[in-house]
Amino acid sequence: MNRVYGDRKTILILLIPPLAIYVLLKVVPVLWSLGLSFFQGNTLRGFEFVGFDNFTTFATDGAALQSLWVTIGFALIATVSQVTFGYLLALLYVFVLRKGSAFVRTAVFFPMVLPTVAVALLFRSFVAVGDNQGPVNDVINFFGGSSVEFMASTAGTMATAIVMTLWSSMGFYAVLLYTGLLDIPDEIIESARLDGAGGLRLVRNIIVPLSAPILLSSIIFSLNSTLKVFDSLLALNGGGPGTSTSPLTLYMYRTAFEYAEYGYGSTIALVLTLLCLVFTLTVFRSSSKRVED
């Protein structure tokens, strides 16, 4: 039997096409990009080997450092709020709404499938339609506050971006964590209840530790997607005002394709990749250490 399923011809026929596309269009470009980060220039002007110059430039480039902080700040705030709101919703689904949660679950999930560009444009109009103010300011006025021009300030734009990210993805994280909570055996929760643990204590001492693995996966997934934030900040306000909310991805795109600095662009892409790797490993290490303690 093993000999039949070791048939070389079948393996080659079925594996060569996907492997070839993967290697040629993903692996080779990644290695190529790694190499490019040691060069300066572009295809028209020619390339010049500069060693680690691009990296030292990055460390002293104000715009690059600014976008690095935008990326890290956005990722941290978005991840904490996404996972927290998702977890609260999941607890609501499992322990309060129980069987009646299907409609709420589906409705809150839906914005996740909407294109980020569309969502960003929606929220930009939601805070202001041209010179006319949007529903958000109407609500602020109703409670006696004065209108805020969200897109005119860095803090306003970032706050809108965070709220928008939360709006579109909290339902997704809720479903993710909900499936994790469903896996907790009812007997454990019942016996904890009998031992007198109820409400917050039950959640803190029993439920959170038991759902730790899925919380960890959610945090890692959320960090990895928010560190690559691109569409939302670009479509929301073009990385502005000025470049104050332009993340690494957008700075890389502009460096490489608007200023045709292919080498430096590749360096920025490499920094982004390393950032994702470092964040993932840090979360992973810190959590496995806590389990050992």
Place this chain on the structure above:
Amino acid sequence: MTATQTLTQARPRSRKVAAPGSAPSAARRIRRSLRRIPVWLVVTVLLIVVMYPQLWMILGSFKTQTEFFENPTWALPETWTLDNYVSALTRGNVGINYRNSLLVTIPSVALIILLGVAAGYVLEVMIWKGRRTVLLFILAGIMVPGQMILVPLFTVYFRAGLTNSLWPLILTYTAMGIPLTTFLMAAYFRSVPREIFEAATMDGSSPLRSFFVIALPLMKNSMLTIGLVQFFSVFNDLLIALTFTTKPDLATIQVGLLSLSDEYGSTQYGPLFAAISVNIIVLLVVFVFLNKKIMAGLAAGSLKG
């Protein structure tokens, strides 16, 4: 639709369970439903926050430019005409944008699924030395951000003279979709009992034949689930589309939406709202029918990735 059904069915069922306990006194039952009020309040606020922006956008798509500037933005449209939709689809590029998006998304997703299921079969069902290493090698691709391949691919597509077509988008999406699809397909094949494939061999089917006759029909459900996930990630992408689209008439809908709003000051809000609303309405229809598959697929994709 199915979701509302379960909601309406679930309520009487849970009440029946609670009935014996609360039967003794009516006061206790009232107290219990009073205690539910904060819950319904929270759920109502939640649903308003989630749904109102979408409804507001769709209502806005019926307004005229003067209504946008003179009426409060929460006002209902004065007339219900489809003028904005017509002008977005005909006068703007939105119609072409949607056509391009479909021309890119459908072949990409088909290729991703076909190549992914083939790779999954070879890496899980076929037995050969080094298959674990190859799987890990493909898996590594999930970790790398798209930014790492933009510059080299741009150079290659430019040299190969492909920049005047939609091929750069299709090829790039396919390459980016393969790692996760292969990994998920391999996982699905792992849950299929080996005996099915061994029985096929007994009946004289070669492994290649078994792939087409047994594996593909067997994976139909998984292919649909992963296909939906890939559809959303390709259709909603901006980065790749923006980088490899050099001409306006090759732009996908996401790039189109971005440039539609870029003409600041002279933005035609009606058509812009209409173009966004088309997205919301079409995806809502898809989601009503396939929400279980979409939710399961997206969750699987994130956890295993």
